[in-house]
Amino acid sequence: MISPGFQCLLARPRTEQVAVRQHRELSHATQRSSIQLWDFRRQQSIGLDAKGSNLRLSSLSWSADGRWLAAAQTAGDVLAWNVADLSRPPMHIKRVHPIAATHNPGFPVTYSTFPAVAYAGGDEFVIVEESGHAQISRLGSPQPVRTFFVEPDTTAVATDRRGSTLAIGHADGSIALFSLGTGRPLPAPTGHAGRVESITFSADGHLLATTGDDDYVNLSNLGTGRLLGRLAGHTATVTGAVFSADNSTLYTSSVDENVIGWDITQPEQSWPAARSTRLRSQPRLRLPSSR
């Protein structure tokens, strides 16, 4: 989800660590975010505190090896930290023109691009602005490797673990897929009836989970773009999704205050695309007796 207003969590690949973008409202006129790196198990911060400047962050992304953490600021700048050496300042992988990022004391920024950043393979990241302007940037290079345009009103951006496929969700519920290698569009998965809130690739890159403010979770086959199922159960906007490492379970979070674990090893007919919400008389699972 591209948003400056909420906490954002991002698991660091191959570790038990998570990056936390924490939104802090310091006053009515000033909003800042900070980035912290937390150890899941030890439940404590292990460094990387990017607060201090007028950071207002819209997106985070790890490189596949967990070495680099990129953060996009709402004004358009995108920074990247080498997490192995936090004493070094971050490098800009995108810098907006100073005039465009002029700050107004009465309002955080006068020109906001709300970019999303996602890993694009090797030492590259793809940056997509809400306007549809997109570019691929390389660590250490001030100039973009390539620029391109996608449909505007982007609300969710993600790439697969290798950084080879780019998925973009929009405010109208549509979802587009692109090959980052060729720049060509891939078969588009079925979208949502409302704003796309999040996009998640499975670890093996074969499945795509998207969530929306239509309260549904869509599970699609990436190779064909075919909708495998629409998972209904949440009663409010579904905001996030994550696949288990073995792809047997999909976990989703929602404004309805619940996390649901979905068994995605079931036959596809268990996930009808337009399932009735009529109550079943008997649930399939046996529940333990109450205490």
Place this chain on the structure above:
Amino acid sequence: MDNDLNSRSDLLTALQRAPAAKSVWTGADEPLYSLVESNDHIAVAAGFKNSEVWDLTGPRTHLRNAGVGLLR
């Protein structure tokens, strides 16, 4: 799953809507906006003010309620 009445009620609701739902973890009275899972199956969901933490491998214990939440 545990025997928490709210959790069982939520799971029943989810099952009535889709049989693929197999478990429900209920947050602490705030919307959840982001979700991650660690390699060793700790799940963290970001709320507006706090983060909710669960151990997905064991009983559905809400770690934050046990005083060891991720964000303090």
